[in-house]
Amino acid sequence: MRTMKRVLLAAAAASLLVASHGATAAASAPAPTPVQSAPVQSRPAAGPGWHHVADFPPGEENACRARGQWYMDNGARAYECRPTGVWELWVLTEPS
CATH class of the missing domain: 1.20.5 (Single alpha-helices involved in coiled-coils or other helix-helix interfaces)
Structure with missing residues (x-):
C-alpha cells in the first residue's frame, strides 16, 4: 500500500x-502577431479629387502604371505613381 x-x-x-x-x-x-495588410485609405494629396488607391512593392513601378492606366480607361482624369518606399498609386477622379 x-x-x-x-x-x-x-x-x-x-x-x-x-x-x-x-x-x-x-x-x-510572445504571442504570435497576425500578419495583416494595412487597409488602403483615401487621403488628400495635392488637391481635391486625389485618392490613394493602392500600394505596390518597390520594384513594381510597371504594375503601378498598368493599374493607373486601367483607372484612366475607366473614367479617372489622371493618375500618379509616387515612390515613398513603396509605389503609391494616386488617382484624380474629380476636376481640379
Missing part, C-alpha cells in the same frame, strides 16, 4: 511539474 501511495504521489508531482512548466513557457513566449 505504501508503494502505491508513493507511486501515485510521484506521478501527481510529475504531472504538476510538467503542467506548470508548460504554463510558464506559454506565458513567457
Whole structure:
C-alpha cells in the first residue's frame, strides 16, 4: 500500500511539474502577431479629387502604371505613381 501511495504521489508531482512548466513557457513566449495588410485609405494629396488607391512593392513601378492606366480607361482624369518606399498609386477622379 505504501508503494502505491508513493507511486501515485510521484506521478501527481510529475504531472504538476510538467503542467506548470508548460504554463510558464506559454506565458513567457510572445504571442504570435497576425500578419495583416494595412487597409488602403483615401487621403488628400495635392488637391481635391486625389485618392490613394493602392500600394505596390518597390520594384513594381510597371504594375503601378498598368493599374493607373486601367483607372484612366475607366473614367479617372489622371493618375500618379509616387515612390515613398513603396509605389503609391494616386488617382484624380474629380476636376481640379
